[in-house]
Amino acid sequence: MTEYAAVVIAGGGPTGLMLAGELTLAGVDVSIVERRTSQDLDSSRAGGLYSRTIEVLDQRGIADRFLAEGQVMQVQGFAGIPLDISDFPTHHNYGLALWQREFERILAGWVDELAVPVLREREVTGFAQDDTGVDVALSDGRSLRAQYLVGCDGGRSVVRKAAGIEFAGWDPTTSWLIAEVEMEEQPEIGMRREGGGIGPVNREKGGGPYRVVLKETHLGHRSEPPMEELSKALVAAYGTDYGVHSPTWISRFTDMTRQAVSYREGRVLLSGDAAHVHPPHGGQGLNTGVQDAVNLGWKLAQVVTGVSPDSLLDTYHAERHPVGARVLKNTMAQVALINPDDRHEALRETMTELLGMDEPRKRFAAMLCALDVHYDLGEGHPLLGRRMPDLDLVTANGPLRVFTLLHNARPVLLNLGEPGGLDITPWADRVQLIDAKYVGTWELPVLGAVTAPTAVLIRPDGYVAWVGDLTQRGLADALTTWFGPPTVA
Numbered sequence: 001m002t003e004y005a006a007v008v009i010a011g012g013g014p015t016g017l018m019l020a021g022e023l024t025l026a027g028v029d030v031s032i033v034e035r036r037t038s039q040d041l042d043s044s045r046a047g048g049l050y051s052r053t054i055e056v057l058d059q060r061g062i063a064d065r066f067l068a069e070g071q072v073m074q075v076q077g078f079a080g081i082p083l084d085i086s087d088f089p090t091h092h093n094y095g096l097a098l099w100q101r102e103f104e105r106i107l108a109g110w111v112d113e114l115a116v117p118v119l120r121e122r123e124v125t126g127f128a129q130d131d132t133g134v135d136v137a138l139s140d141g142r143s144l145r146a147q148y149l150v151g152c153d154g155g156r157s158v159v160r161k162a163a164g165i166e167f168a169g170w171d172p173t174t175s176w177l178i179a180e181v182e183m184e185e186q187p188e189i190g191m192r193r194e195g196g197g198i199g200p201v202n203r204e205k206g207g208g209p210y211r212v213v214l215k216e217t218h219l220g221h222r223s224e225p226p227m228e229e230l231s232k233a234l235v236a237a238y239g240t241d242y243g244v245h246s247p248t249w250i251s252r253f254t255d256m257t258r259q260a261v262s263y264r265e266g267r268v269l270l271s272g273d274a275a276h277v278h279p280p281h282g283g284q285g286l287n288t289g290v291q292d293a294v295n296l297g298w299k300l301a302q303v304v305t306g307v308s309p310d311s312l313l314d315t316y317h318a319e320r321h322p323v324g325a326r327v328l329k330n331t332m333a334q335v336a337l338i339n340p341d342d343r344h345e346a347l348r349e350t351m352t353e354l355l356g357m358d359e360p361r362k363r364f365a366a367m368l369c370a371l372d373v374h375y376d377l378g379e380g381h382p383l384l385g386r387r388m389p390d391l392d393l394v395t396a397n398g399p400l401r402v403f404t405l406l407h408n409a410r411p412v413l414l415n416l417g418e419p420g421g422l423d424i425t426p427w428a429d430r431v432q433l434i435d436a437k438y439v440g441t442w443e444l445p446v447l448g449a450v451t452a453p454t455a456v457l458i459r460p461d462g463y464v465a466w467v468g469d470l471t472q473r474g475l476a477d478a479l480t481t482w483f484g485p486p487t488v489a
């Protein structure tokens, strides 16, 4: 039996859930196919959200749900060298300590409210695409017909493999044990020189259970590690295993670093870990997947609903592939830097000194929390292709924050000049035109103060697509490029 959904998403992890939410907000019918029985995760995985992810959740009006359950703190670090972002020009000048299992539970709650169907306990096993759609094969023998299929099915993505997309990159050089355990004795808490270490799972309360991450002496293990291996690794690192017992789970991860050479093959797209894998240093994997989803969601929705041509989807690869490549490179550099020998230690001291200076700190921190992302939309005002700051505006109806205007994931033309001075009637069915005043300074992370524009066209993902300078020059082109051709009256 074949059922239909405009978009099928393989995988309901962080990336698949975020994408499903974005598509649903844009009025597209979507189905998630997920292997897991429930949203529960058998391990804690990602430890938190970076600033830009909190911002995009704020753009949808759901950041408070996550902030209420995590701990706001300065989490940014490069190879363990702390980078404070409290002087960054954003309402969220911090990170959020929140385990992935909590993040997924809260995000799944939102997706559930949006009534997205999740087909659980089955897998996408393959697909066949033609000129009009994709037939998605499921492990229960059924198939789904869709206009587009998005592989959000993790690092071992079946969708990526079936699409024949090369996963280019580097084999692992190092492996780490990771576990959640109880300990009879009080362990030494904190990071180790070579990376990893021991910390409480409940970061607020402290004490056990503990999360342990330990570098292994050699690579190439095929099976999940037994408890004796963890015990031996603890003794090798600390001289004792602290009476380790009652593991909730034990696993391992490596520094394998790979990226899909293309994020699109016809009607099939890749997002999140399916498109890029890298070591967890700097805490960027989950966050990058969420950002992929927010970039892709509105574009795919516009193509599916006939607002924009299919070529809009090429901008997804053009914008997100370079961002992913940069994440891969910075994680490789971080793994190299935590090598525990004297020469790397000397290099690390040099980097620590360098990152203690204001300009390098700002650059590296903004890179690691994605506040510096700059999509190449051509020459122009520094805001072009960068994230729109969440300004406190004044409108005829009272005060309003920019991010509030993005809650429904629709584009916004913000007119900060003469009220009524802009006319976008041929796009009025798609783009909200808001007259507002803003009296403060315009400040961007790393770049600092920039010239105040008179108007800004903001995409649903919060990036600036056009900047006005008292004229409407280029506005019609930008509206057509990003939000489809004008409607003829």
Ligand SMILES: Cc1cc2nc3c(=O)[nH]c(=O)nc-3n(C[C@H](O)[C@H](O)[C@H](O)COP(=O)(O)OP(=O)(O)OC[C@H]3O[C@@H](n4cnc5c(N)ncnc54)[C@H](O)[C@@H]3O)c2cc1C
Pocket (backbone or CB within 6 Å): 010, 011, 012, 013, 014, 015, 016, 033, 034, 035, 036, 045, 046, 047, 048, 100, 122, 123, 124, 125, 152, 153, 154, 155, 157, 158, 159, 178, 253, 271, 272, 273, 274, 280, 282, 283, 284, 285, 286, 287, 288, 289
């Ligand atoms: C130890 C560790 C620490 C980490 N720390 C951080 C951190 O601090 N910050 C950070 O941002 N990231 C971190 N990460 C990375 C983060 O966990 C991943 O980047 C994130 O889970 C990717 O989300 P995803 O939705 O793209 O893929 P996944 O989370 O892998 O989700 C894929 C989903 O697809 C399902 N699935 C797979 N195949 C199929 C199929 N064929 N059909 C249907 N369903 C399928 C799976 O069940 C799963 O639910 C860490 C990872 C590890 C291992």
